[in-house]
Amino acid sequence: MAAVTTSASAVIPIDDLTFWEVCERRARLTPDRLMIVDERDRRITFGEFRDRAERVAAGLHQLGIGPGSRVTWQLPTRIETLLVCLALARLGAHQNPVIPAVRGREVGFALRQTGAEWVVLPGTWNGFDYVEMVSELDWSDAPRPRIVVVGVDDLPDGDPATLPAPPTDPREARWTFYTSGTTSEPKGVLHSDESLMWGGRGYAERMRLDADTVFAMQFAIAHIGGPNLFCFMFSVGIRTLSVERFDPSSLAELFRRHRVNLCGGSVAFGELLLREQRRRGAGRLLPDLRQLGGGAGPTPPAMFDQITAELGVTYIPAYGMTEVPMIAVGYPDDDVELRRGTDGAPVRGIEIRAARLDGTVADPGEEGELQIRGPQVCKGYRDPAQSAQAFVDGWLRTGDLGMVRPDGRIKLTGRIKDIIIRKGENISAREVEDLLGTHPLVARVAVVGLPDDERGERVCAVVERVPGQPDLDFAEMQRHLLAAGLGRYKLPEQLELTDELPTQGSMLKISKAAVRRELLARAGAGT
Structure with a gap:
């Protein structure tokens, strides 16, 4: 039976177990070990967490x-949220986590598609009334879910002796996570405890987490990365700093106080920490931070170099998606060029291939659509038509373009739908972004295709300004790209400047859909 070992020689088997079973085993093994501390300096051990989660489940x-109940929850990253999540897992409820940034239309879609009977909300949080939002949705065509409000130190409570037996099948699809894409509505991705646990284990093994790891949970726990973290905590026994709001200035103080040595999330988080480092000047912003994990999209080489040099950390690329929580992770002891130039190697259990447009398997080093299979892969989508479209002979089509190198590492090159076709020539938006992103007057960049009567599509680069620096002009952009080796036929015909690019989700990924919508709206308005 596979297991993860800790520096304290604790062994927690995680195959064929549910989240609740792994939680119980950890609580029995190290009941007095600190599990979570938050920005309010509240602390809870593994034993206390297990006992409290049982009482919340009873409440x-x-x-x-109960078992099979359909529950949506939309809560901030708090100890209470973790307790609610594990309490629902103890009950065997079907749960649908929704990140707090999502609003009415998408929340309503999730509630209807999952058939939610209950919705757990924080009341008013961060100036927004979630109860009012759900109450004001149109329920004329669907049953109105019952609302449960939880807050800081305010949770349902009951006698664990009244609980039904816990679930025992880790392969049952009891989780729905929604992912935004190019479709008009979000896609409901079905997961089991097993698929989520395999994702977490892959990351823990590759990053060599142990009982001395202090991990920062500064992202929305409702994100697909949340269950990954549960796996780290219960299987390895790591300590976690829970952060409710991401503010680089206060976060730096928390990291130093609690000696955080590993932080994950996305390149956007790394960029925000980099800005804070520059604002403060000399001296390491986060002296205990050894590793910073990537994810939620490829890391531009220029950003990789800046994070590595200025934050003084080992940046580890990672590749995952809502459908597959962890696909590939870099090796911490890889040399800089390997970590800079690839997106990691497949974690345990993952098989990956690149497929040509005709469906045949590409050769090593040849670009194609990346396809995945393994125990981490989701059970499909709530919409059967989406499942039928996404899977080919048991392989999940990711929609990502990339290659599997001869050494097995993965290199992402773009998205199938992120290819701009100008005068019949395919242009990778990712390639242009990576090269333009190395210019000192470019903070971030999104390259999109816009309709063009003559060319079919034209290439537009939208550049986020560097605060306090002059604007990049069109001639300088072209000069830089040509000097960097970009083919002339790939040069953008349009340059737009903005103070801040729009983002989506808790991982702060640039929303190209929003960029494109805004540009088309401005063009339609003649501005």
């Missing part, structure tokens, strides 16, 4: 939630 059960 929810008294309200009518």
Whole structure:
């Protein structure tokens, strides 16, 4: 039976177990070990967490939630949220986490598609009333879910003796996560405890997490990365700093106080920490931080270099998606060029191939659509038509373009739908972004295709300004790209400047859909 070992020689088997079973085993093994500390300096051990989660489960059960109940929750990153999540796992409820940034239309879609009977909300948080939002949705065509409000130190409570037996099948699809894409509505991705746990284990093994790891949870726990973290905590016994709001200035103080040595999330988080480092000047912003994990999209080489040099950390690329929580992770001891030039190597259990447009398997080093299979892969989508379209002979089509190198490492090159076709020539938006992103007057960049009567599509570069620096002009952009080796036929015909590019989701990925919509709206308005 596969297991993860800690520096304290604790062994927690995680195959064929549910989240609740792994939680119980960790609580029995190291009940007094600190599990979580938050920005309020509240602390909870593994034993206390298990006991409290059982009481919360009993309180929810008294309200009518039990095995198979359909529950959506939209809560900030708090200890209470982790307790609610594990309490629902203890009950065997079907849960649908939704990140707090999502609003009415998308929340309503998730509630209807999952058939939610219950929705757990924080009341008013960060100036927004979630109860009012759900209450004002149109329920004329669907049953209105019952609302449970939880807050800081305010959770349902009951006697664990009243609980039904916990679930025992880790392969049952009891989770729905929504992902935004190019479709008009978000896609509901189905996961089991097993698929989520395999994702977490792959990351933990590759990053060599142990009982001395202090991990920062500064992202939305409702993100697909949340269950990854549960796996780290329970299987390895790591300590976690829970952060409710991401503010680089206050976060730096928290990191130093609690000696955080590993932080994950996305390149956007790394960029925000980099800005804070520059604002403060000399001296390391985060002296205990050894590793910074990437994810939520490729890392531009220029940003990799800046994060590595200025933050003084080992930046580890990672590749995952809502459908497959962890696909590839870099090796911490890889040399800089390998970590800079690839997106990691497949974690345990993952098989990956690149497929040509005709469906045949590409050769090593040849670009194609990346396709995945393995125990981490989701069970499909709530919409059967989306499942039928996404899977080919058991392989999940990712929609990502990339290659599998001869050494097995992955290199992402773009998205199938992120290819701009100008005068019949395919242009990779990612290639242009990577090269333009090395210019000192470019903070971030998004390259999109816009309709063009003559060319079919034209290439537009939208550049986020560097604060306090002059604007990049069109001639300088072209000069830089040509000097960097970009083919002349790939040069952008249009340059737009902005103070801040729009982002989506808790990982702060640039939203190219929003960039393109804004440009088309401005063109339609004649501005």
